[in-house]
Amino acid sequence: MRHIRLPKILSFRNIAVFFFVANFLVFLAYPIAKAFAGSLHYWNPMTGAYDWVGLENFEAILKDPLFWRSIWNTFYFSFFAVIFRIALGLGVAVMLYSQLAKCKTVFRALFYMPTITPLVAVSLVWVWMYDPQFGLIDKLFGIHVNWLNNPKWALPAIIIMTIWKDFGYATVLYLAALMNVPTDVLEASQIDGANSWQRFWRIIMPLIRPATVFVFITSLITYFQAYVQILMMTEGGPGDRTYTISYLIYDRAFVNYDFGTASAMSIVLFLITGVLSFLSLRLSTGKE
Structure with a gap:
């Protein structure tokens, strides 16, 4: 048998x-190889053009001010989105983990629900909430800010929406990590005289470091590729204030049909994301 x-x-x-x-x-493998090959060509699928240009596409994007603005916006967007996603996710997880919290399953589901909601739908709802005339945000706080059309507030407004949607994912992961912290270690530290703050920073945080590394790297990769909320909420405006590198790639490829330049930008984005992820992993491994 x-x-x-x-x-x-x-x-x-x-x-x-x-x-x-x-x-x-x-x-x-095939899309990466195709993008790399396309970055070395003048590529326009609408006309069937696919002509060798070497490194001209890379030279063009390095001279393009909009490319550098998009790089800056991408780093700005990713930095604040990742930091607040981790901070809020950990804070809410600690509150749900505490013995004072009631109905933990209900709150866990409520916090995680926006994460599984389609980003297009969430973006459209927040566009309505940011509306300067009948939006909920202005009425709730008694202010009048034209959020998505204001060069100063457009990108922060998108970041706020993104954090609200995604921090529940970090909450669930951190809560699982906290539940795996050995209780005997915490009890021993309490007997030795460690207060709550010392137990959190010296025992709990090192033990849940793998969860932090995972959330950080996955968030970094996700937010460097963010473009759906940009497309639905501002289309890169006002001006170039909310252009991210991923949205610029979309704009070059599917609006202007310049697939060669878009491929060159995608290769640059791939390298930046890979380097940052590698450095984050190496630094966390070194601390471990």
């Missing part, structure tokens, strides 16, 4: 490996 089941197990494993490799080649 064991000899009969073994070929079936091997057959299932081979099929699973085949689909995994096929998925990797079709949806990851």
Whole structure:
């Protein structure tokens, strides 16, 4: 019986490996290779043009002020979105983890619900909330700010929406990590005279560091690719104040049909994201 089941197990494993490799080649390796090749060509699918230009696309984007503005906006957007996602996620997780919190399952579901809500729908709701005439934000705080059309507030407004939508994801991960902290270690530290603040910073934070690293790196990758909320809420405006590198890639490729320049920008974005993720992982490993 064991000899009969073994070929079936091997057959299932081979099929699973085949689909995994096929998925990797079709949806990851091929698009990256195609983007790299396209970055070296003048590529316009509407006219069928695909002419070799070498590094001219990279030279063009490095001379483009909008590209550098998009890079700055992307770093600005990612920095604040990642920091506040981690801070709010950890803070809410600690509150839910405490013995004083009631109905933990209900609150956990409520905080996580925006994360699984489609980003397009959330963006449209927040566009209405930011409306200067009948929006909820201005009425709630008794102010009058034209959020999405104000060069000063447009990008922060999108960041606020993004944090609200995504911090529940960090909350759930941190809550799971906190529940895995050994209670005997906390009890021993309490017997040794450590107060709540010392237990949190010297025991809990080091033990949940893997969750922090995971949230940080996944958030960094996600926010460097952010463009849906930009498209739905401001379309890069006012002016170039909310252009991110991902939205600029979309604009160059699917609005101007300049796929060569868009491919060059995507390669730059790929390298920046890879380097930052690698450095974050190395730094966290060193601390570990």
